Amino acid sequence: MNRPKQHMRLQEAQNILQNNWRDGFTIPCDRLYPFQWNWDSGFVCLGLRHFQMERAMRELRMLFSGQWDNGLLPHIIFHSETETTYFPNHPFWQTTVNSAAPQRPKTSGITQPPVHGFVLEWLYRQDRGKPAMEAFVRELFPKVLRLHQFFYQYRDPQKEGLVFIYHPWESGRDNSPLWDDILNSIEIHPDQLPAYERKDNLISQPDDRPQQRDYDTYVYLLELGKKHAYDGPGIAAESPYLVQDSLINALLIRSNQSLIYLGKELGFDTGQIEEWQSQSCESFQQKLWQESIGSYTCYDLRHQRPIYQKEIGSYCALFAGVADSRQAHLLDGQLRELVERNFYLCPSFDVDSERFESRRYWRGPIWPQMNWLIYQGLKDNGFSDTAQLVRQHLIDLIDRQGFYEYFEAQKGISDELEHGYGGGNFSWTAAVYIDFLQESAGRLLV
């Protein structure tokens, strides 16, 4: 795409972020996701920082206005109590079962991948030396630290430095085939499931979305969380889905690293974080790497076994900085092989698995924010050619198909499509596009 055209696309990306702005925060997508989402907001900040740093700061502040007293940062903050296009909305969550939840804003009771430490570092590096930024980081640092404390306190019962999740929504990869075996083994009796009505599949194409059975298990696990006041111990004892996720733990490690950097810059004590970090890095390497498939995997803590599936979380170990040189080369080689086999990078699930589905949400498509994470990790590990492919494939897809939530990975199919999948005018897609272009095309925005 030539420069004027790309400039127009950049303008379009800015307009999307503008239109999705709701007085203090950015919704991911109109109607489909009409509130503030946790990790979405983090990625939005990475785009906003290039043209409205002030707004990026407000975005993050607003997100943390929903933090619970025990440190949990919920995956949704329902700043508006009158929106009706989303299920499960705030009355369904009933977070008042836990006294640590704020009265207002209303929130969900589970969390999402901890991107906030490194997002704060990226904002800081951009405006390093400016008093407003320093004050901002001083304000946010203790809140992000509280979140990490929450993870280590409530989600690591064996104190091994690897934290668990108890709901697929916490992984960010809702209906990944990773969870199939666990979710299929859950027997749900009709009286364990309250009546509910989905809205997502009325707004987005049903073929792009999770299936009904997936939603039943999401609601079942939500009810289980509610029963235990969304608190660690009861859930660890009872939840059939208890997973040490590669993505969550990789991002926690990367965010620890950012907190250590920021803490040293601004004179905060980082002793506790450094202790977490050394244990987490070691456990991640020992427990999550599976030599037989050449991949980092998730670990099913309930059934005490690795989930032997190759998928996108594995590549985030590069961003966490835990992979040794041989492992890093293996991961890089896998991505390059996908390119040779006519895939755009990075499919979210093993393309050779019978569970791969090229358009259904997390069962195969390319996700913009994942390309951002993998791009950074590849660069950090010296694989700049592959990093450029990861970046360029996403830019080209957006240029051709628009600012969708996710994209087709198979070249043969994708090249025939005029659009991506899921929601349109999507905030993190716009934000990642801006960040990718600003970094390499020589600051097109002013």
Ligand code: DGY
């Ligand atoms: C959804 O509603 O699809 C989200 O992924 C859960 O937060």
